Amino acid sequence: MRVGRGLLAGVVAAHADAIYLVDERLAHLLPASAAKRVLIEANETRKSLEAMPDVILKLRELGANRSTHIVSIGGGVLQDIATFAASVYMRGLKWTYMPTTLLGMADSCIGGKSSINVLGYKNLVGNFYPPVEVVIDIDFIRSLDAEQVIGGLNEAVKICYARGAQSFADYLADGPVWPLPPEIAQRLLTRSLTTKKWFIEIDEFDRKERLLLNYGHTFGHALEAATQFGVSHGVAVGLGMLVAIDFAKRGAHLTPAGTAQADALARHVEAMTDIVVESGVRWPRVDLAAVLQKFDNDKKHNSEFYRVVVPVRDGELELISIPRTDATRAALRTSYEAIFAQLGIDSAAQSSAA
Template identity: 90%
Template sequence: MQESFDIVSSSGSYAVRIGRGLLANVVDAHRDAIYLVDERLAHLLPEAAARRVLIEANESRKSLEAMPEVILKLRELGANRSTHIVSIGGGVLQDIATFAASVYMRGLSWTYMPTTLLGMADSCIGGKSSINVLGYKNLVGNFYPPVEVVIDIDFIRSLDAEQVIGGLNEAVKICYARGAQSFADYLAEGPAWPLPPETAQRLLTRSLITKKWFIEIDEFDRKERLLLNYGHTFGHALEAATQFGVSHGVAVGLGMLVAIDFAKRGARLTQTGASHAEALGRHVSAMTDIVVESGVRWPKVDLTAVLQKFDNDKKHNTEFYRVVVPVRDGELELVSIARNDDTRAALRASYEAVFSQLGIDTAVASNVA
């Protein structure tokens, strides 16, 4: 059984379909398309998807410096203004496809099939690309939604615990950002590892319909949608400082934990708010424990490098850090905090507290940027 709904955007509505066995349907509908595909998934493509650009899906490929190679391959495969692009892969492929489709000959139509739970639960809708530049994460990008998003739940079978938990972290972030009832409804769906297809479909539908509200009320990240950066500013710094040795979804989870600790240190929460935020913290910590139990080893973390990356985040301005944290009764808010030594000391203390709790080694490592 499929779920489907539409997302309304300024460039027109686009459909979202969620179900099983949908890859063959997409290829049948787009035999003449050019496929941008995670090279690890190439063996899953039917032969009818003949024009392919295989991409090594890692952060170095999701960069402005790597984009000319992708654009040149589109040219070599004969892409013109009427060519349709189908992107199959996780968030890296989505960012590459969004950016390339938007600039090639001033814009090509495209379809996105997310293959990671992180992509399925969050980034597949909203039409936003983020591209790294010279080591700075997500420094440039644009908005260019696909004409359709097709989520084939069968791809989840290829994911390990770390990848599934990373996606669940993004899903719970969205639902928490919408409010206490949305968060409670999400937990009632039973997010867990392993993730059965029926549970996955319910969780994905709930997460995406919740995000749909943010997208449609604030398409271009001016107000409400900014709350979905919760966990990201803190998490991006950890990703970058470990040369992406901590995966994005796991880093977002850790970022939420740091944000909760930072809010409590700043006395931003009422007793009710602290209880609400701590419920999220317990859930994220339990998910993180599953990642560790699966055999993932934390890289050594240079905390000074983390704080340096945090300091350079593009969302800050010259006088203030701009971060999303829980406030008052636990609701999220984008706050401005003075860039001074007291703030930096509080940030360091929050990172240290979370890293200590999770057993992350903060000794300086020679291979950390």
């Protein structure tokens, strides 16, 4: 993995014969020598099982064979598409990933997971197929707006909080801010990726410790899907963390010390969310019944229990099982309603009949 500035030209020079899977909004940045291109509209619809045949056929049209190298340039959507397509095309092609969003740089670029939507359900299928190289060019951050940067910072703080109190404190000391200067971005990315590397090395295939990195995701994915992804992923993860904290506090999962630790995270996420709103982003109207239905169908649950990551005891994270009962669903609803009300998200009109 390399992190630096001005790295795009070197990647293209090293892979002149590669096929480039590129976010169509970034195509103008590629030199003409990167001639074989598959331009992709980077949205959740394209990151779906239904859209994968189109990508695979375009690889075929460009002459991809077992020795072809793929270079993916874009955010998390492009990463998911490239991971999946490279893994199944002729049983696997080598590939390089250049993340262009802060969310991709800070979190998803390492770990090798693809997460693909199916018929509107978020990340229902996927696999593990890591790139042979990850190259992070910090210059791409200059093209990102406040919502995109805050979304990435939400994932970064999630990783550091999951590692423990000291890691969380060190992250805050690095000074996450908007706008994000290159020197601070370098520190934050190094810390976030080094911390995530610890989770990957001890639990590569998501069996135990790495599952803690789902913090905020189960609650957040439901909000994304229920709004047809009108709330972006990184922002939804931040809101998901807030809902998880509220749920843990109402369920008496936390000691006084744990409440203080979780509240410190909540204050940070709320401050980041305020920046998103101040930048001009407006919340979509939310059908709370749809949110709860999407939550109910999350792939991480089983037939008897919901499986969610929440802060417990002194603030550390734990994957807990809670029974799928009417009482639990009422408690989940209460926590969503509390956070929506706090942030001024309109959910009452559509959820009143639910």
